[in-house]
Amino acid sequence: MPRWFYQLASPRWCYQITGKLLPGFAIASILLIVIGTVWGLAFAPPDYQQGNSFRIIYLHVPAAYMAQSIYMTMALAGAIGLIWKMKVADMVAKSCAPIGASLAVLALATGAIWGKPTWGSWWVWDARLTSMLILLFLYLGIIALNSAIESESTAAQSTAVLALVGLVNIPIIKYSVDWWNTLHQPATFKITAKPAMPPDMWIPLLILVIGFYCFFAVTLMMRLRNEIIRRERRASWVRELLMQQRG
Amino acid sequence: MSETKLQPLAELQQIENADYRPGKIFIATLKRELQLALRRRSDLVNPLIFFLMVATLFPLGVSPEPTILATLAPGVVWVAALLSTLLAMDSMFRSDYEDGSLEQILLSPQPLFVVVLGKVLAHWMMTGLPLTLMAPLIAVMLFLPAEGMSGLMLSLLIGTPTLSLVGAIGAALTVGLRKGGVLISLLVLPLYIPVLIFGTAAVEAAVTSLPLAGHLALLGALLALGIALAPIAIAAALRISVSG
Numbered sequence: 001m002p003r004w005f006y007q008l009a010s011p012r013w014c015y016q017i018t019g020k021l022l023p024g025f026a027i028a029s030i031l032l033i034v035i036g037t038v039w040g041l042a043f044a045p046p047d048y049q050q051g052n053s054f055r056i057i058y059l060h061v062p063a064a065y066m067a068q069s070i071y072m073t074m075a076l077a078g079a080i081g082l083i084w085k086m087k088v089a090d091m092v093a094k095s096c097a098p099i100g101a102s103l104a105v106l107a108l109a110t111g112a113i114w115g116k117p118t119w120g121s122w123w124v125w126d127a128r129l130t131s132m133l134i135l136l137f138l139y140l141g142i143i144a145l146n147s148a149i150e151s152e153s154t155a156a157q158s159t160a161v162l163a164l165v166g167l168v169n170i171p172i173i174k175y176s177v178d179w180w181n182t183l184h185q186p187a188t189f190k191i192t193a194k195p196a197m198p199p200d201m202w203i204p205l206l207i208l209v210i211g212f213y214c215f216f217a218v219t220l221m222m223r224l225r226n227e228i229i230r231r232e233r234r235a236s237w238v239r240e241l242l243m244q245q246r247g
Numbered sequence: 248m249s250e251t252k253l254q255p256l257a258e259l260q261q262i263e264n265a266d267y268r269p270g271k272i273f274i275a276t277l278k279r280e281l282q283l284a285l286r287r288r289s290d291l292v293n294p295l296i297f298f299l300m301v302a303t304l305f306p307l308g309v310s311p312e313p314t315i316l317a318t319l320a321p322g323v324v325w326v327a328a329l330l331s332t333l334l335a336m337d338s339m340f341r342s343d344y345e346d347g348s349l350e351q352i353l354l355s356p357q358p359l360f361v362v363v364l365g366k367v368l369a370h371w372m373m374t375g376l377p378l379t380l381m382a383p384l385i386a387v388m389l390f391l392p393a394e395g396m397s398g399l400m401l402s403l404l405i406g407t408p409t410l411s412l413v414g415a416i417g418a419a420l421t422v423g424l425r426k427g428g429v430l431i432s433l434l435v436l437p438l439y440i441p442v443l444i445f446g447t448a449a450v451e452a453a454v455t456s457l458p459l460a461g462h463l464a465l466l467g468a469l470l471a472l473g474i475a476l477a478p479i480a481i482a483a484a485l486r487i488s489v490s491g
Binding site for chain 1: 413416420421423424430433434436437438440441472480483484487488490491
């Protein structure tokens with residue numbers, strides 16, 4: 001196991017390194033999201049079928065990607081916490097859940113707003129939509145379980161088990177558009193093929209996806225730092241830090 | 248520990264100390280669970296009454312019209328079955344946890360996987376199996392066409408064990424909490440949805456005389472996945488809940 005892996009296990013080291021990384025990610029996420037949004041909403045050409053209504057893709061697709069990526073991050077962090085008993089991993093998993101849940105809500109809401117002009121209804125019981133809704137329910141279940149258990153370490157382990165069990169849903173969401181004949185269109189980006197859109201349309205989308213990843217990193221680090229300070233409040237380094245900030 | 252529970256547990260422990268064969272442990276666990284369940288008959292009957300009552304609500308709440316009820320029937324029977332297994336789920340590990348026998352089971356040198364599988368099978372024999380046998384009655388009440396009956400019974404027979412397996416994960420995660428009831432539903436219901444989808448699809452296929460082997464095969468695949476993986480999660484969750 002490399003040395004940085006062990007260093008990550010130290011809340012103090014983790015607090016310091018995230019403090020250094022945070023400004024860079026914050027600037028990157030603001031720049032990328034602003035550039036992507038302006039390009040996508042104002043300069044990208046309208047779709048030949050959907051006109052301007054397709055532009056909600058610039059919010060919908062990144063949010064949907066993030067909701068799934070965050071779930072996988074959470075499950076991975078939970079597994080690391082279960083296997084190596086690493087406190088920081090538990091805190092990462094705990095910090096992921098609310099961010100993922102809010103992005104899942106955003107993906108479902110933008111999907112509904114997009115569905116109204118294109119499919120003629122706010123909601124259809126299609127495989128992609130249903131599995132995304134299940135993902136939101138899983139997030140809510142994990143948050144509920146975490147807040148129901150008083151002991152921090154038991155809560156972290158229990159939610160990690162639940163997150164790993166819920167992981168079966170991720171491939172179902174991913175491939176639902178390929179397995180079933182659904183109303184939802186297939187994936188926008190594939191590693192193996194070129195996107196079906198002109199570059200002027202997909203480049204801003206790609207910028208926004210990367211921007212959302214940076215945004216996730218920023219919110220995760222902020223939540224993580226809060227969690228570290230809260231849990232390590234009795235450690236001497238946290239006290240010194242607080243004294244410095246006060247004095 | 249109450250006296251009624253002491254004797255079956257002692258039997259289980261005797262085997263545990265003398266013998267390490269998983270098959271024997273499995274049978275012993277199953278015997279113990281069934282013995283305990285038969286001593287508390289009301290716990291056995293309650294989910295079935297609930298099943299019947301939920302199904303009664305639909306003709307009263309939606310419409311007593313046979314054509315409308317017939318289209319709703321597959322979903323109603325499945326949802327009612329799903330909710331009643333959920334109702335019985337909280338008690339799965341609860342009494343064992345409260346009187347300490349769960350701790351003894353965890354401390355024993357036996358593979359927890361096998362013990363857990365035995366407990367789940369016993370739970371299914373006490374809820375899923377009677378529900379499957381009672382389903383035709385409710386199906387008739389809801390005017391499900393006779394062609395759908397085989398699909399309903401088969402899909403419930405293959406689907407309800409998966410519900411017991413997945414529900415046991417939720418029960419194991421919440422066993423240490425004083426009020427686990429509502430929380431279990433929140434944790435487990437999202438994971439029940441695939442079983443519900445394929446189960447009702449099988450019934451609908453049977454009603455319209457389409458081949459239903461595909462849906463049943465998918466239910467079987469879910470069950471196989473559940474038998475292989477769920478006991479691992481249940482065992483891990485029990486260890487966490489008891490040590491916490």
